[in-house]
Amino acid sequence: MIHFIGAGPGAPDLITLRGAELLKQADVVIYAGSLVNPALLDMTKEGCSIYNSAKMTLEEVLEVMVTAEAKGLDTVRLHTGDPCIYGAIREQMDQLDQLGLPYDDTPGVSSFCGAAAALRAEYTLPGVSQSVIISRMAGRTPVPERERIADLARHGASMVLFLSAGMLADLQAELLKGAYTADTPAALVYKATWPEQKTVRCTLGTLAQAGADNGISKTALVLVGDFLDTDYERSKLYDPAFTTEFREGRP
Ligand code: SAH
Numbered sequence: 001m002i003h004f005i006g007a008g009p010g011a012p013d014l015i016t017l018r019g020a021e022l023l024k025q026a027d028v029v030i031y032a033g034s035l036v037n038p039a040l041l042d043m044t045k046e047g048c049s050i051y052n053s054a055k056m057t058l059e060e061v062l063e064v065m066v067t068a069e070a071k072g073l074d075t076v077r078l079h080t081g082d083p084c085i086y087g088a089i090r091e092q093m094d095q096l097d098q099l100g101l102p103y104d105d106t107p108g109v110s111s112f113c114g115a116a117a118a119l120r121a122e123y124t125l126p127g128v129s130q131s132v133i134i135s136r137m138a139g140r141t142p143v144p145e146r147e148r149i150a151d152l153a154r155h156g157a158s159m160v161l162f163l164s165a166g167m168l169a170d171l172q173a174e175l176l177k178g179a180y181t182a183d184t185p186a187a188l189v190y191k192a193t194w195p196e197q198k199t200v201r202c203t204l205g206t207l208a209q210a211g212a213d214n215g216i217s218k219t220a221l222v223l224v225g226d227f228l229d230t231d232y233e234r235s236k237l238y239d240p241a242f243t244t245e246f247r248e249g250r251p
Helices: 017-025 038-043 058-070 090-099 111-119 149-155 165-176 204-213
Strands: 002-006 028-031 049-052 075-079 103-106 132-136 158-162 185-190 198-203 220-224
Touching: 002 017, 002 058, 002 090, 017 038, 017 075, 017 103, 028 038, 028 058, 049 058, 058 075, 058 090, 090 103, 111 158, 111 185, 111 198, 111 220, 132 149, 149 158, 149 165, 165 204, 165 220, 185 204, 198 204, 204 220
Parallel strands: 002 075, 002 103, 028 049, 028 075, 132 158
Antiparallel strands: 158 220, 185 198, 185 220
């Protein structure tokens, strides 16, 4: 069996209980070495074969999986955060389907959740924004034209940008073409939940400068939107006058 597992954003104790259990039992682990905290590998049992996928091609990863499967071994494919976000798991799963090899997928805490926790922020404030847009700048991997940052930014919603910390000046310019202004609050979160985590609060107008001043150009998320600093309305759910399925409201 092959287990895809979300390792969480960095802190080793942010993997799920299920993920940790599967990791402890694994005979073979293929981990995304560029971002998964290697401290997680301390959980593996003695004799476990460990591969760093940062140095491997898709073909090489599959080769390891196929060989392990032929021997009846348990393989863990450890991805950073949650594998469903920029995890390149679909291409692995499709190949495994073609080969008729069994796999399952255990979710993890995505770094966009780790970053919000680091900032003690809530993306979905009533009266401010009820949507979170996750996107990225185009890099060597293109982004569909209809998802240009400038277009997504027209909503003025809470936004989280992955894989873009090396292009902060361009990102800033794109975001400013939307509904945000130079004064819209923004933040950089470097290595959320790792010991070396760094959070930098700024405005959209000072985003690129803040990155340069703090030496942040990779392994970081950019957060932008009024959720980072503004007035908001109280939630209806916990309003004394609001009746829900579980509680009678009182005037
Ligand atoms: N599947 C992962 C994302 C992988 S893409 C997830 O769910 O988080 C890799 C990008 O994620 C990095 O370039 C960076 O933008 C972001 N990232 C991953 N871990 C991070 C962390 N601990 N802190 C800040 N950003 C992180």
